[in-house]
Amino acid sequence: MSDPATYRPATGTIPVEPGVYKFRDPHGRVIYVGKAKSLRSRLNSYFADIASLHPRTRQMVTTAASVEWTVVTTEVEALQLEYNWIKEFDPRFNVRYRDDKSYPMLAVTMNEEYPRLFVYRGPRRKGVRYFGPYAHAWAIRETLDLLLRVFPARTCSTGVLKRHKQIGRPCLLGYIDKCSAPCIDRVTADEHRRIVEDFCDFLSGKTDKLVRQLEKKMQDASENLDFETAARLRDDVGALKRALEKQAVVLGDGTDADLVAFATDPLEAAVQVFHVRGGRVRGQRGWVVEKAGEVVETRRDDQSDLPALVEQFLTQFYGQEAALSSQTPGNEDGSSNAVPKEVLVPVLPANADEVQLWLSTLRGSNVQLRVPQRGDKKALAETVERNAKEALQQHKLKRAGDFTSRSAALQGIQEALDLDSAPLRIECIDISHVQGTDVVASLVVFEDGLPRKSDYRHYAIKEAAGDGHSDDVASIAEVTRRRFLRHSSDAGEADSGGDLSPEASLDPQTGRPRRFAYPPNLFVVDGGAPQVAAAAEVLDELGVTDVAVVGLAKRLEEVWVPGESDPVILPRTSESLYLLQRVRDEAHRFAITFHRSKRSRRMTASALDSVRGLGETRRTALVTHFGSVANLKQATITEITEVPGIGETTAKAVLDALGAGDPEAGQEVGLATSLPQVGNDDVEQVRGRPETTSTGQAFT
Template identity: 65%
Template sequence: MADPSSYRPQPGQIPDSPGVYRFRDEHRRVIYVGKAKSLRQRLANYFQDLAGLHPRTATMVTTAASVEWTVVSTEVEALQLEYSWIKEYDPRFNVKYRDDKSYPSLAVTLGEQFPRVQVMRGPKKKGVRYFGPYAHAWAIRETVDLMLRVFPVRTCSAGVFKRSAQIGRPCLLGYIGKCSAPCVGRITPEDHRELAEDFCDFMAGRTGAYLSRLEKQMHQAAEEMEYERAARLRDDIGALRRAMEKNAVVLADATDADLVAVAEDELEAAVQIFHVRGGRVRGQRGWVTDKVEAVDTAGLVEHALQQLYGEETGESVPKEVLVPALPEDAPALTQWLAGRRGSQVSLRIPQRGDKKALMETVHRNAQQSLALHKTKRASDLTTRSRALEEIAEALDLDSAPLRIECFDISHLQGEDVVASMVVFEDGLARKSEYRRFQIKSFAGQDDVRSMHEVVSRRFRRYLQEKLRTGEWTPEDGEDGPRPEDDGRPKRFAYPPQLVVVDGGRPQVAAARRALDELGIDDVAVCGLAKRLEEVWLPGEDDPVVLPRTSEGLYLLQRVRDEAHRFAIQYQRSKRGKRLKTGPLDDVPGLGESRKQALVKHFGSVKKLRQATIDQICEVPGIGRKTAETVAAALAQAAPAAPAVNTATGEIMDDETPAPAGTMSERGTEQ
């Protein structure tokens, strides 16, 4: 724990102007980003007596080892820079909202020649217009199914579209009138794009004018005694009205607004957003966050708006944003929102009428979301804490291992030897930190030697990162210069408190020896053997046996199983590539690209053996001389003994992929 006075800047060094500041820990990792109208006044608040600080703020300043700042011209620039740095550095002490579910949106791919209507999840893409998000994907599909009668826009995938164009016949939707079939030229690209734009206009809330136009066309067709056309228009109007009824009318038709509500307690907060377009609720979403920094409702609202609109532009930012409390720098935030939209945006608290009533509904949803989240997660938080405490007690650690790394070796009878490294922080998997290794120094079935190599490579990279940042020098006591560091996460920069290896005493000894050779003595090592789920420690003759009901043992099993899964996944991908081109590996002068091209062209090595030299020459990049070499090599090579699936007894040839869990996989991948 660092003393904040050890890195406190002199008061005269801090400028009295707007800016953004960063706190870094001892590993130069950015742990907190903030902005201020006056950097001098704001930073002075962090370096007062610890007893006067909020407990979360005190934890942050004692975890930090340095502070730095960047001066900007205006508060809006500070807001933009703060948002950029939070997205870039992912600081652990900043509020980070996490979606409590994945919300689907209705998307129209206007960037394509023939726009497509589809359900999309995940990050937004350029050239795509989104509507929603919605609570359920089936609700989107029901709405789209009703609207395709009036707006028969393409909904098929690229593969189906291409296939229909090749055979000259549309898919089923084209035959039943729910697609204009641009794949076979029934509609021009220009007319199809106009149809997609009309669909977007209707979904954006401009419904009244379109319905009026259809009604006028229906009456005109009736007067001209075109009764079939009038009946079709009548049915179209009915379909559109049914689609509109799925979204409740809550405000005036011209209202475009987002309503943000917050429900919170001392530890967590839930945010709910209702998206109102054209007076109707078009979408809803929610977030939940741990309050890792001292923040009030206004601060939570500010962070929520940054996350909600940080990647949005144009009409995705509404004309009006209704909130329960105005942030401290509301004018700067309003100016930032206006810049994202390209026109004026109103940020205010609703005081009366329908908007205040709807805000109360949104707030009730936020309260229910927080209550549901606590019901689901309360036991998880308690269980994870107990598991870490049990591990620390069983392994005689000074503190709970907040970062655990697990290593596993995987191979198939000594071939394609690979290793995995998975990371758990605070008892949860951190998949962005996962790494995989290919064993390079030798080939064969030697898990102990492989484990030594992998642990050595991982921690050698860690020492290299420390050397680069000046935190460690090869000579004890030598003070080396500290190069500039940008604070971005490095691949192996952060050490764990505990290393877990998949195996027993030999693997544990190999990992401990690797750390000792590098001079690392502050990282604990243990192994978890599969047979009896025993925990082995370096230098101990007997294992540590945790109770079967132990939460600590359960966490170690989860970590080990995740490392095993990740290693097998990598090993199988390498094995699959090798099986496809295995007989071609001995052909001189044939690189990986051309081997893959040959197998892709003929479908399998077996069919390639049966091909003539002229047929082999048809493969792009294969000349006659190479084709003759390939044919001669395959003819001389004796076919390998067929592999047998031990689970079914089935004989597998070159065209049969090896299924998961066959042969001696489980015995050799430990």
Template identity: 60%
Template structure:
């Protein structure tokens, strides 16, 4: 625990102007980012008597070891810089909203020659039109299914589209009239794009023009006694009306607004957002956060606005944003608080490119709808409280139980877990997962290719004894990189004869890892854990401890979790530590161990899939991995490649006639084998790839 007076700036050193400040811990990691109208007043409030500080603020200032700041000219610049730094450094003491689920959106890929309608999750891509987010993916699919009668836009994947074009026949949707089948030339690219733009206009709320057009065409067909056509147009109009009815009308037709509500208690807060476009609720989403800093409702609203619109621009920011409280509200405001919200509103207007109204609804339909959003936020907070893994009190108790069981001086805030994985003794890999404050920090995950070589030949083959050697190698490489980076940053004096730079490259990749001279942010392996967990029993734990001792590291605790009886092993104990089955500490260790196992298995499977996919092509002389992948991508499988002529092979970019003849001859000489089956997992291998020979006791993947 640091004393805040040890790094308190001298009187008069802090400027009395707007700016953004960062608190860093002893490892130079940014742990808190904040902004202020007056840096002098705000920073001075952190260095008062500790007894007068909020408990979370007291924890932050005693964890920090230094503070620094950047002066800006306006509060809008401070808001933008604060958002950028929070996104870059992900400080542990800042409010961080995390989605309680991954919300799907309806996306139209206008950046493709033939735009595609599909359900998308995750970050937004350039050139793609998004609508939503929606609470459920099935709601999007029902809406799209109704609208494809009128707007038969392509919905198939790139593979299906390419295959239909190759065989000259559309997919099922093309036969039943729910796709215009651009893959077989039924519609030109220009006509299909116009169809996609009409689909986007309808989803954006411009619905009346399309309905009037359909009704007019229906009446014209009836007058010309084309009754079948008129009936089809009538059904199309009814389908559009049903799609519109799925979104309830809540506000005036021209209203485009986002409504944000907050429900909170002393420890956590839940945020709910309703997206209203054209007077209809087009989407809903929610976030939950631990209140790791002292923040009121207005501060929570400001953080929510930053997260919601920080990466948006143009129409992604609505004309109106309704909130329960205005950020940075002074003593005197007008009826709608427009003066109070000037910096945030100016920042939103800058992102939209036009005026944005940020206010608290006072009366009418908007106030009633805000009450509905508030009820949803309250229900989300109650539901979240019941989730064990996300409960702050439960996580704290779990870390304390681990510290007591292992005899640690304090709770391990950063835990790293390592696991070794191989398949039938080959392709040995390892994973490192990181948990901070009981939560996974996936940006810190790392994976290793275990070398296990002596004199250029692989001598480790995934036996139990070689698992121990692999664990020793991985732990050594991870902490050798940490010492190397500490040495470069000048924060660690190298003991004689223990210079990590004297040995081989720690990761085998030729990369260095000093601190960033601009931001001071350490790279890759610069943060040490308080606890290292290995997947295994006493041998693996002893190997990890030996690796740390060889590097002179004695301030990192080590333990192992054996799968068979879920026993916790310590390096120097002959008997394991047995935690109660109902222990929160054991539950957290199991989660960490299982996550390391999952991450290692995923990497091992990826490597094995890449090595098996090419099959007989690996034996073709002069054919590199790039051209092998190009051949497989063009033909789709080895079976089709075998059936191709030399001229067809020459059509692949980068393949000349001589190479095509060599490939054809090699594949003609390789007898097509039946699909190979992995006897350990029952998994069918890639065409042309045989599984490695299994040996007793080594035929499973771990």
């Protein structure tokens, strides 16, 4: 814990102009980004009496070790720079509005040759259009089933599409006219894309135009006595109208708007957004976030922080939406259809004019930012607010125990291991192998008791001497050395004493923070005393003295500390032991997953690997051209030479390797040399439960 007075800028050195500022911790990591009309006024408020600061602000300023700022000319520039820095550095003390992964969405992969429609949960990706989120996945599937009758677009996976291309027959949906079957060229890629674009237009609110077009075609077919076509179009119109009935009209004037509402308490805020397009609610999204930094700086009244919350939300949410929208195919002008014509908020931010101008720049046309005062929009805004209050209440019921338990776990680990501070960053390594072959390792990272998967790492162990425990010990030593050498490389040393330079934690070319420019508070290895001793010896050798090392043994869940003859025994029901188990098991899962994929690639190596002069690129081209090794085996030399880069000599070598000339040869080619020696150690135990044979007996 640092004293803010030690890094407070000298009096009069902070400019009074608007700008954006960053607080960094002792390792150079950016922990908070903010902006201000007057940098001097805002930054001085952080260096007031610590007792007068809000607990979250107090934690931030005592965690930081330096502050820096950038002066800008306008507040619009400050908005943009603040958004860019929050996106780049992901500061832990900033409010984070991340996609709620619990709600399903309808995704359209516009970045593929044949765009696909499917139900999706997860973070948004580039080149994909999303509609929703919706409350229930079944509602999306029901609507999609209705609309596929009118818009027969592809819904199958890439693997299914390729398979039906090879066999030359469509799937069931193609036979019942719920797919235009681009897999067998029933429609061209351009025709299929037009179908998908019409589908997107319908979900975007351009419904009346499409219904009128279908009704006109139906009338024309009826007048031409083509009653079969007219009947099909009649059913299509009925399907569209039934889909429209599922989306209630809430604003009769066909408004395109987003309605935003907040529910807050002194430490957290729930945000709800209703997306209204063409007067209909097209989707709903929600977040619950911890308030931090300037939002909770000196304010105690739950509602007084709303203007700052509104500003932060609009900046982060629409900045991210615009970035994804501008990268979607078909939107090369850079404008964003993710920003509506109106954004209705409970209160206006302090710099409402600048925020409105920034939103208009993102959209490419005028955007109105205002507070609804009366009528249908006011009533709908109250509905959104009720949803936000309900979300906050449910979050408190769900997360109270979890937040309390994480805090108790970190505090318990600190006390049990006699650490100077709670281990806010925990890293754990695990080794996976089969009798010393395909040795791999994993490193997982937990911050504030939660996994930080972006920092996970895999390691392929190059050498492992000996057998048994010595393999694990040597592998753990190698991984520990590689991890902390990377730390030294990323962070740099200011002098021989090992003081870290904050500027060195940034990549000199990209300016982005290096992920391992700062060490963990606690380094956990999967194992007992030998493994812990190996890791501790490496840290001593590298001169790393500020990282605690422990090992968690599987059998009795003992915590081993370097140099101690007896382990630390944590209570079996303690939150501290549960957190260490979660970290260890996550490292084991991550290592096993990588090991299986590596072993699978080696065991399924094709006989094509033995063909002299046939590299990976041409092997891939051969299998892609023929669809499978079995099809390649049945091909002739002439057919094989049609593949670019394959000559007659190579084609003959391929057929010889596959044993195509001898029906009994080659059936086991490539397997005898690929399968490893298998023993009892190959059985990968499930934590806390032995594997059983078909007779119910446990392996020993």
